[in-house]
Amino acid sequence: MITNIILAGVGGQGILTIAATLDTASLNNALFFKQSEVHGMSQRGGAVESHLRISDGQIYSDLIPMGEADMILGMEPMEVLRYLPFLKKEGWIITEKNPFVNISDYPPMDAIFTKIESYKNHLIIDASAIAKKLGVTKAANMVLLGAASHFIPIKDRALRAAIKSLFQSKSDRMVQLNLKAFDAGKQYVTTMESVLK
Amino acid sequence: MRNIVLGNEAVAQGAIDAGISGVYAYPGTPSTEITEYIQRKKDEKYLDIHANWSANEKTAMEAALGMSYSGKRAMAVMKHVGLNVAMDAFMNMAIAGVNGGLVVVVADDPSMHSSQNEQDSRYLANFARIPIVEPSNQQEAYDMIRHAFNLSEQLQLPVLLRLVTRLSHSRSLVTFNKPRKQKKINFLEDIKRFQLIPARAKPQYDKLIKKQKRIRTFSEESPFNKLVISKDTSLGIIASGIAYNYLMENFQEGCRYSCLKVSQYLLPRKQIKYLFDHCEKILVLEEGYPFIEEQLADFFEEDHKVIGRLTGHLNRTGELNPSMVAKALGIKKKKTNKIPDFVTGRPPQLCDGCGHRDTFNALDEIRKIIGDKQIFGDIGCYALGALAPHHTISTLIDMGASITMAKGAADAGVHPAIAIIGDSTFTHSGMTGLLDCINDKSPITLIISDNSAVAMTGGQNSAALAKLKNICLGLGVDPEHLKMIEPLPKNHEENVAIIQKELDYKGVSVIIAQRACVRLPGERKKMIKEILAAQN
Numbered sequence: 001m002i003t004n005i006i007l008a009g010v011g012g013q014g015i016l017t018i019a020a021t022l023d024t025a026s027l028n029n030a031l032f033f034k035q036s037e038v039h040g041m042s043q044r045g046g047a048v049e050s051h052l053r054i055s056d057g058q059i060y061s062d063l064i065p066m067g068e069a070d071m072i073l074g075m076e077p078m079e080v081l082r083y084l085p086f087l088k089k090e091g092w093i094i095t096e097k098n099p100f101v102n103i104s105d106y107p108p109m110d111a112i113f114t115k116i117e118s119y120k121n122h123l124i125i126d127a128s129a130i131a132k133k134l135g136v137t138k139a140a141n142m143v144l145l146g147a148a149s150h151f152i153p154i155k156d157r158a159l160r161a162a163i164k165s166l167f168q169s170k171s172d173r174m175v176q177l178n179l180k181a182f183d184a185g186k187q188y189v190t191t192m193e194s195v196l197k
Numbered sequence: 198m199r200n201i202v203l204g205n206e207a208v209a210q211g212a213i214d215a216g217i218s219g220v221y222a223y224p225g226t227p228s229t230e231i232t233e234y235i236q237r238k239k240d241e242k243y244l245d246i247h248a249n250w251s252a253n254e255k256t257a258m259e260a261a262l263g264m265s266y267s268g269k270r271a272m273a274v275m276k277h278v279g280l281n282v283a284m285d286a287f288m289n290m291a292i293a294g295v296n297g298g299l300v301v302v303v304a305d306d307p308s309m310h311s312s313q314n315e316q317d318s319r320y321l322a323n324f325a326r327i328p329i330v331e332p333s334n335q336q337e338a339y340d341m342i343r344h345a346f347n348l349s350e351q352l353q354l355p356v357l358l359r360l361v362t363r364l365s366h367s368r369s370l371v372t373f374n375k376p377r378k379q380k381k382i383n384f385l386e387d388i389k390r391f392q393l394i395p396a397r398a399k400p401q402y403d404k405l406i407k408k409q410k411r412i413r414t415f416s417e418e419s420p421f422n423k424l425v426i427s428k429d430t431s432l433g434i435i436a437s438g439i440a441y442n443y444l445m446e447n448f449q450e451g452c453r454y455s456c457l458k459v460s461q462y463l464l465p466r467k468q469i470k471y472l473f474d475h476c477e478k479i480l481v482l483e484e485g486y487p488f489i490e491e492q493l494a495d496f497f498e499e500d501h502k503v504i505g506r507l508t509g510h511l512n513r514t515g516e517l518n519p520s521m522v523a524k525a526l527g528i529k530k531k532k533t534n535k536i537p538d539f540v541t542g543r544p545p546q547l548c549d550g551c552g553h554r555d556t557f558n559a560l561d562e563i564r565k566i567i568g569d570k571q572i573f574g575d576i577g578c579y580a581l582g583a584l585a586p587h588h589t590i591s592t593l594i595d596m597g598a599s600i601t602m603a604k605g606a607a608d609a610g611v612h613p614a615i616a617i618i619g620d621s622t623f624t625h626s627g628m629t630g631l632l633d634c635i636n637d638k639s640p641i642t643l644i645i646s647d648n649s650a651v652a653m654t655g656g657q658n659s660a661a662l663a664k665l666k667n668i669c670l671g672l673g674v675d676p677e678h679l680k681m682i683e684p685l686p687k688n689h690e691e692n693v694a695i696i697q698k699e700l701d702y703k704g705v706s707v708i709i710a711q712r713a714c715v716r717l718p719g720e721r722k723k724m725i726k727e728i729l730a731a732q733n
Contacts, residue, residue, distance in 0.1 A: 010543065023201050023368055036367040040226030040311030041653065044578065046545030061446035062367035062439070065519040067531040079543075084534035102546065104585070107539040115537050 002055040003153055004064040006083045009075030010100045011043040014141035017166070018073065019050045021145060024162035025154045026054050036062040045102050047079060054154065073148050075141060076100045077112045077124070093122040094148045096140060123147060123189065130184050139181035146185025156186070200371050204364035207335045207371050208302055209234035211342035216377040218269035218297075219247035221257035223625065224654035225276030226311035227365040228304035232274055233655070245379070250651075252660045253596070253625040254279035258286040258301070265299040265355075266391060268383030270346055277305040277316050282596065282626065284321070287355070291325040292401045293391045294353040297380050298346035304360040307485050308516040311362075313576075313593070315514065317485035319462065322357035326405050328412050329462040330421065331359045331438040335369040337460065341421060343374070348415065352408060361484045363516065364439050413463040421460035424468040426475065429454055433476030435469070435489060439517075440482035446519040447528055459483075464492060473502070480525060481505035484517055544584055552712035553579045555684035556646050557587040559692045560617070563700065564589065571611060575599035575627075577619035578653045579646050590617060597626025603641040604634050613642055613700040620647040620661040628668060631705070635673040640703045642696070646684070648714040649725045656717050662725065663732045669707050678706035685712065 005022070009015040019035050026033040036051040051064045069087050074080030074095035087093070093116055099109060116122050127143035142163065149159055163182055167174040202210065209231045212220065222232040236248045247264070251257035254275040264271035275283065280303050287301065306312040322329045330345045332338040338360070345356040390401050416422055434452065436444045437459040444452065455476055457468050473479060479502055481490040490505040504510045510525045511517065524530060547554050557579075560572060574582055574590025575598065582589040592602055603616035618627050623645050634641055645665055651657040661668075669679050678699060682692045692710070699706035711729065713722045 011545065019368075027199065027201055027370065032370065034367055034369045036363055038310070039230075039366050039655075041545050041581075042310070044545035044548060044581065044653075045543075047543040059369075060442040060449075061519045062363050062369075062442065063518050065446060065523070067533040078540055081537055081540045084536055087534055103541060103543055105541045107541060111537070111539050 001153070002053060002057075002059065004069045004071075005052040005054075005152070006064060006069045006072045006086050007050040007052060007074075008072060008079040008083050009048055010079065010102070011045050011048045013048075013075040013100065014138070015048060015050055015075055018141050018145050019052055020166055021159065021162045022052055022054070022152070022154070024165060025158040028158035028161050029154050031056055031154070032059055034059045034062045047082060049083060054152070071148065071151060073144065075144065077109075077116065078107060081112065081115055087119075090121060092151050093119050094144065094151075095124055096128065096144055097124050097126040098128050125185070125188060127185065130188060131181050134177065134180050134184060136177040136181055139178050142178045142181035143185035143188070146182040146187075147189045149182075149186055150189050198372065200373060201368055202335060202371050203230055203366060203368050204332075204335050204338050204360060205230035205304070205366070206234045207338040208342050208358065208360065210238075210371075210373060211339040212272050212300070213238060213244065213246065214374055214376040215298075215343040215346045216270055216379045217246060217272050217346075218379045219261065219264045219271045220274060221247070221251050221261045221271065222274035223251055223254050223257055223279060224651045224657045225279050225304075226654055227306055227362040228274055228276045228279070228302070228360070229654045229657070230365070231302060233657075250657055250660065254283040255286055258283035258290070261299055261301075262286060262290045262295070265295040265297040266384075268297045269380045270298040272300050272302060274302045275304075276312065277303055277318050278312060278314065278595070279303070280318055280321055287321070288325050289393055290355050291327050292398055292405060293393055294401070294405075295349060295355055296353070296383070296385050298349040299355045300342060300345045300349055300358055301355055302342070302358045302360065304362065304365045305485055306362050308362070313595070315485065317488055318357060318359050319488045320486065322359075322462075323488075325355075326409060327354050327357060328352065328415065329357045329359055331460050331462070332364065333438050333441040333458070333460060334364070335367070335371050337421065338364065339371050339373065341460065343377075344421070352411065352415070354405075354408065359438065361439055361516075363484075409463065413466060416461045416463050417465040417467045419461040419465070422465045422468060423458045424471065425452065425456050426471075427453060427455045430476050431478065433457070433472040433479045434482060435459060435472070435479060435493075436482040437489060438484050440484050440522070443517055443519045443522040444482055447523050447526060459489065464489060469493070477502075479503045480510065482511070482517065482522055482525070545581060546584070547578060547581050548715050550715045551578070552648055552684040552710065552715070553582065553646050555686060555689065555692070555712075556617070556644065556710045557582050557589045558686075559684070559689060559696055560589050560615070560644070561587060562693045563615070563696060567613060571606070571613060572615045572617060573599040573603040573606070575616070575618040575622050577622050578648075579617060579619060582617070595626075596622050597630055600627050600630035600634065600641070600643055603643070604630065604637070604639045607639045607641050608637075612640055612703075614640070615642050615644065615700070617644045617646055619652075620645060620649060620665060621651045621659040623665065624659070624661040624668070628672065631669070631674075631707075632672050634705045638704055641705060642699050642702075643705070643707045644696070645707065645709045647709050647711040649711070650714045650717055652714040652716065656714055663728045665709050666732070669709075674705055674707050678702055678704065680706070680708045682708060682710050683712055684710045
C-alpha cells in the first residue's frame with residue numbers, strides 16, 4: 001500500500017518541517033518513503049511543493065504521478081489548487097484557511113473556497129488561529145499535520161516521537177508546544193464527526 | 198541501519214566512507230548540500246577532511262586535482278553551469294590523468310528550477326572522454342560514489358558522477374557501509390604526465406583515446422548497468438539514471454518489455470546490441486538532453502527504430518515524470534483535475550528587509566532618468582531584480598557577466614553603464630572583469646551589493662568577506678571613486694545622490710552597498726559587523 005501526499009505552501013511556511021516529521025515517523029514505523037522537496041530560488045517567498053510517498057514496499061519514482069495523490073496538504077488555500085491535477089478521485093484536500101498574500105493579483109477568496117468545497121473530501125482549517133490560541137503562531141503547520149494525521153497510515157506514537165526528535169535540538173519548550181499544536185489539530189478533526197465516518 | 202538522507206547527502210556520506218581527504222566546491226543549487234553535509238560531519242566527528250568552500254568551481258577543480266596529484270582522494274562538487282567555469286581544468290586533467298581517485302560530482306537542473314539553462318553534463322564528460330556514473334536512487338548515489346572512486350583509481354582518470362535536481366533534493370532511506378581509510382601522500386614516480394607541454398600532452402591524449410576501450414568494457418561489466426530480457430519483442434527500453442524510476446513506476450510488478458538500465462557510461466555496447474537485435478523498437482528514457490538517443494538514433498531518419506525525446510514521444514525539453522513516461526509507453530491516461538484559471542503564479546521574491554531591495558530602490562530612481570536598458574545584473578538573490586516589483590536589472594547571463602557586459606556596452610558608447618553584482622559572485626568571477634575595466638579606463642559604475650554571504654544557496658560564508666575594499670583598491674580603483682553606502686530606507690536619498698554623482702564620472706567607479714543578509718542568524722551578523730569595523 002502506498003500513500004501519496006502533496007505538501008503545498010509558500011517558501012518559509014514550514015512545509016518542509018511537516019515533510020521531515022512524516023519522514024522520521026515513517027522510519028519509526030518501519031515504512032519506506034521518498035520525499036522530494038524544493039530548494040533554492042523558490043524558497044524565497046515563492047510557491048513550494050513537496051512530494052511525499054509512504055509505503056510498506058519499494059517506491060520507485062520520487063515524484064507522484066498525475067491523479068495519484070491521496071492528499072494535498074496545504075499551508076495556503078490557493079497553493080493547494082495548483083496541485084489539483086495530482087489529486088486522486090477520492091483524495092483529500094486539507095488546507096490552512098488563511099491566505100498568504102504576497103502577490104498583487106491574488107484571486108478572490110470566495111472563488112478559492114468554492115473550488116475547494118466542490119471536492120467532497122476537503123477540510124479547511126483555521127490552523128493559525130488554533131496555533132495562536134496555544135501561544136505558538138508558528139506551529140500552524142503542526143496543527144495541520146495533526147488534522148491530516150487521521151488520514152495518514154502512520155501511528156500517532158511515531159508522529160509524536162518524530163516531532164520530539166526534530167525539535168529537541170531547539171528546546172524542550174519547543175517540543176512541548178509543537179506536540180500541543182499537533183494534538184490540537186488532531187482534536188479539531190475528532191470533533192467533526194461528519195469527516196471521520 | 199537505515200538513515201534518512203537527501204540524494205546529495207547520500208553522495209556526501211558515500212564520499213566520506215570512500216575515504217576522501219578533501220571536497221572542493223562552490224555553492225550552487227542543486228549541489229550545495231553535498232559539501233554542507235561533509236562540513237557538518239567534519240565538525241561533529243572531527244574528520245580530517247578539507248571541506249571549506251572554494252572561490253569558484255575552477256579553483257575547486259584544480260585544488261581537487263592537486264590533492265589527487267599528491268596521492269589522496271578528492272572530490273570536486275558543483276552545479277551544471279559551474280562545470281563551465283571549471284572546464285579548462287576539467288578537460289586537461291582528463292589528459293594528464295589522476296593519481297589519487299578524483300570524482301567530479303555535478304548536479305544538473307533539468308527544467309531550470311534554479312538555473313539559467315538545463316545543460317546536460319554527460320556531454321561535457323564525453324567531451325573530456327572520461328567515464329560517467331549516474332545513480333537512479335539515493336542508495337545508488339551512496340554506493341556509486343565509492344564505485345566512481347574505484348573506477349578513477351583503476352583507470353587513472355577523473356570520473357564524473359551526474360546527479361539531477363529530483364535525486365539531489367529527494368530524501369529516502371539509505372544503508373551505509375563500513376568507512377574506508379584515507380590514502381597517504383604518495384607521489385607518482387614519474388610525474389611527466391602532469392606537465393602538459395605539447396611533447397607530453399600528445400602521448401597522453403593518445404593514451405586517453407586508447408583507454409576508451411577499457412572504459413567501455415568496464416561499463417559492459419558494471420553491476421549498475423542491468424539488462425533484463427522479456428519475451429515481448431515489440432519494444433525495448435533504455436532507461437538511464439532517475440528516468441529508470443519513472444519507467445518502473447509504471448510497471449510495479451516488473452517491466453513487461455526488455456529493459457536496459459544505464460547507470461555507467463560509455464554506453465555498454467554489448468547489451469545495447471543485444472537489445473537492438475531482440476526488439477523492434479527502442480524507447481530511450483533519460484533525464485536532460487537526448488544524450489543516449491543522439492548516439493543511437495539513425496542520422497537519416499530512415500528506420501525510426503529509436504524513439505524518445507527527439508521523435509516527440511517524450512517532451513524535448515524539461516524534466517521527465519512518471520506520467521510523461523506512461524504516455525510514451527502508450528499507457529492510457531487517467532482523467533485528472535484541472536488547475537482553475539484564476540490560480541496565479543507566485544514567483545520568488547526578495548525577503549522583507551533585504552538590503553538588495555534598498556539598493557534596487559535607489560537604482561530605480563536612476564532608472565527613471567536613464568531608462569531600463571543600462572543596468573547589467575548578475576547571478577544571486579538580486580537576480581530577482583529582473584522580476585516585479587523592481588524590474589531593475591536589464592540582463593542576467595552568467596557569474597560575473599554584469600561587469601564585463603557593462604564594459605562592452607560602455608565601449609560601445611553607452612553611458613551610464615551600471616553593473617550590479619553580489620560580494621561572493623564578485624570574488625567568484627568579477628575581479629578579472631573589473632581589472633579589464635580599470636586597464637581600459639572603461640566608464641562604468643559597479644555596485645557591489647554586499648550582504649556578506651552566499652545568500653541564494655542558504656547563506657554560506659562569502660570568500661569576499663571584508664576584502665572588497667582592498668581588492669578594488671589593489672586592482673587599481675581610484676580611492677576617490679570607491680564609495681561605501683549602507684542600503685537602508687533611511688539612507689535612500691543620500692545613496693541615490695552618491696550613485697548619481699558617480700554616474701557622471703567618466704571612469705571606473707565602485708560603490709559597495711554593505712548590509713548583511715537579513716536571513717543570517719544574529720550572531721553571524723554581529724560577527725560580520727565586527728570584522729568590517731576592524732577593517733575600516
